[in-house]
Amino acid sequence: MDITTVADDLIVVHDGLEVIRLEHLEPSTTHHVRGHDITTRARPAGALLCRFATVNDVHFGETECGKIDNDPNGPIQRPLHGEASYPDTMNQGAVAEIATIDPTVVIVKGDLTNAGRPEEFAAFEACYRTAFDDKLHVVRGNHDAYEGQHEYAGDRWIEMPGVVVALIDTTIARHTTGTITDEQIDWLDDHLANTDRPVIVMGHHQQWIPGGDMSHRGEDYFGLHPDASDALDELFARRTKALAYTAGHTHRHRVRHMSCGAPSIEIGCVKDFPGTWAEYRVYEGGIDQVVHRISTPDALSWSERCRHLYSDFAVDYESYALGTLEDRCCTIPLR
Numbered sequence: 001m002d003i004t005t006v007a008d009d010l011i012v013v014h015d016g017l018e019v020i021r022l023e024h025l026e027p028s029t030t031h032h033v034r035g036h037d038i039t040t041r042a043r044p045a046g047a048l049l050c051r052f053a054t055v056n057d058v059h060f061g062e063t064e065c066g067k068i069d070n071d072p073n074g075p076i077q078r079p080l081h082g083e084a085s086y087p088d089t090m091n092q093g094a095v096a097e098i099a100t101i102d103p104t105v106v107i108v109k110g111d112l113t114n115a116g117r118p119e120e121f122a123a124f125e126a127c128y129r130t131a132f133d134d135k136l137h138v139v140r141g142n143h144d145a146y147e148g149q150h151e152y153a154g155d156r157w158i159e160m161p162g163v164v165v166a167l168i169d170t171t172i173a174r175h176t177t178g179t180i181t182d183e184q185i186d187w188l189d190d191h192l193a194n195t196d197r198p199v200i201v202m203g204h205h206q207q208w209i210p211g212g213d214m215s216h217r218g219e220d221y222f223g224l225h226p227d228a229s230d231a232l233d234e235l236f237a238r239r240t241k242a243l244a245y246t247a248g249h250t251h252r253h254r255v256r257h258m259s260c261g262a263p264s265i266e267i268g269c270v271k272d273f274p275g276t277w278a279e280y281r282v283y284e285g286g287i288d289q290v291v292h293r294i295s296t297p298d299a300l301s302w303s304e305r306c307r308h309l310y311s312d313f314a315v316d317y318e319s320y321a322l323g324t325l326e327d328r329c330c331t332i333p334l335r
Contacts, residue, residue, distance in 0.1 A: 001034055001036075005291060007281075008025075008041045008043040009027065010040070011033060014293060025040050028040060043283070044286030045286070049162030049284065050162060051102070051103055052282070053106050053107070053280070054107045054202065054267065055091075056204065056249070056270070057141070057271060059270075060088075060113050060127070061117060063114075064077075065309065066306070075311065077309065086302050087123075088123070090270050093298070095127060097295070099132075103135065105137055106136050107137050108124075109203065109267075112152065114143060116149040139155075139171075139202075139203065141204040141249065148173045157191055162284065163287065164197050164200075165201075166192075168180060177223070188242075199243060200242075200280070201244070202246050205247055207223065208223060208230075209229065209233075209257075209264055222250075233260065240335040243262065243333070244263045245264045245265065247266055247267070248267055248269065252266055253291060272306035273303045273304070273309065274321060278291050287331070288332075290329055
């Protein structure tokens, strides 16, 4: 049983394919669910100004889940005979659930496709643009540019009531790794110096932060280059309007912290276990991150089959991808 989501007014528990959902709760109240006492989160101070949603690593066009290059190990999950494409299943489920919160904007943080083919971009647009039209804001990931493609390249400054999202293109065409250039840091610095609102910076690649499993500093780091990661940390130390950096790429939920104390957050993928999207509730006194597991029946059926991807490589994907409840549902404080 997974205690998947806890917000100020919501508790969601998944027990296999069963979903237990308690709604319209009061903040900071304790509820007994399947032998567990679960307390709703405290609500940030002030009025609710807006809600917005994000997804990442949606991977339209992928047909084999858990495959690493040409290695036959896995386990590798594939749709059964007669089943729909699993990126279609998972993303349609995400879109349906996101629509219920009437988001101010919807942000997609890269890896829209498996290989950046035109038909994969078209499938992405058909799913997300059709649903959200001009509410949709998109940046590319490494999977979208392995052959030098430029679709969804460039940075975006997205203003909403009470918050701004600076959506940064961290992709290096033809590479898995990412970076933020000096020019992008200057662009961010200038915008942060002149905004009257708190800012969340978002990109595809996760930040390098020293310590723990990041003790090795190298050119081949899987996420943002360490020099770019340091520059981002230094920018956050200078500009207290910057609240957090959030990314995808790793297909996991995790929160670490920069040297200045700002959170550096990773959000899991849409396409497999646990199959999630993130909601941000913007209050006058802070921003709540609420991660939701996609719970349409077909999506749950698929994501349950993906709990043990990569076990042939001695990876505990279930724990890695899900992270802790505090990694998924947390408050981003003002600075």
